[in-house]
Amino acid sequence: MRWTLRPFTSFERLRLRRAAGRFAGHGWPVTPGAYLAGRRFACDRAGCPTTGCHPADEHWERTASADPARIRRWWRRRPHAVLLATGHTFDALEVSAFLGLRVLGATRLHAGLGSTPPRVRGPVAVTPTARWMFLVRPGDPLRPELEERLDVVRHGPGSWVPAPPTRLPEGPVRWMVAPHECRWRLPDSYAVQAMLVDALGARRPATRALPRRPSTLHHAA
Structure with missing residues (x-):
């Protein structure tokens, strides 16, 4: 699907600021990202070579x-992307659409049967490039079965993820499971990782031959 990019309006800037304020109101630290200008991101930092989201x-x-006054100041003039800083209140498990769909499908199936473990239900964001981000409790490293996979990335201290309604060149970031749907509660990281491992059991990965990349989100165009 091709998205038609539109110029940002004052209303969209307010939407971004309000979203950042909501996250901050629940103790989620945010930082302003570069703003989308055409098909690249600009940050007003002299000489910055990064054109992707950063x-x-x-x-x-x-x-x-998570300070409301600081957030109001950050979004006063620019339609900054809303970035959630990981490794503090939560980590994020970034996975491929294949894994994300299987895990969410299994969670919803168990919910329909009245047997969903509460520790695996939590917010899930999806980028327009089909990367799924499960927000989980912070601190747990990746399980050995996931550590060397190219399609699984843990965002912890020193990292970030884009949050809705941030717009990327390919389209908007959106919630697959919004925080209010799970009352802003975060699931246990290892419980979600166990479901990812189960999902991988349905497909044997090829032998890893490429160096691991930190994330498909954090790179210069």
């Missing part, structure tokens, strides 16, 4: 915040 502040790890 933090607008060079020192974002120190300045990421």
Whole structure:
């Protein structure tokens, strides 16, 4: 599907600011990302070579915040992407659409049977490039079965993920499971990872031959 990019309006900037404020209101630290200008991101940092989605502040790890006044100031003039800083309140497990669909499908099937373990239900965001991000409780490393996979990335300290309604060149980031649907509760990381391992049992991966990349989200165009 091809998306037609539109210029940002004041209303969209307010939407981004309100979304950032909602996350902050639940203790989720946010940082402003570069803003979309055509099909590339701009951050007003002199000489910045990154054209993909990235933090607008060079020192974002120190300045990421849940302070409402700071958030209002950040989104006062620019339609910044809303980036959630991981490794504090939550981590994010970024996976392929194949794995994301299987895990969410299994969770909903068990919910229909009245047997969904509450520790696996949590917010899930999806990028327009079909990367699924399961927000989980922080601190747990990847299980050995997932650690060397190219299609599974754990975002912990020093990392971030884009949050809805951030718009990427390919389209908007959206919630597959919005935080309010699970009352802003975060699932146990190892419980979600166990479901990912189960999903992998349905398909044997090819032998890994490429170096591991940190994420498909964090790269320069």
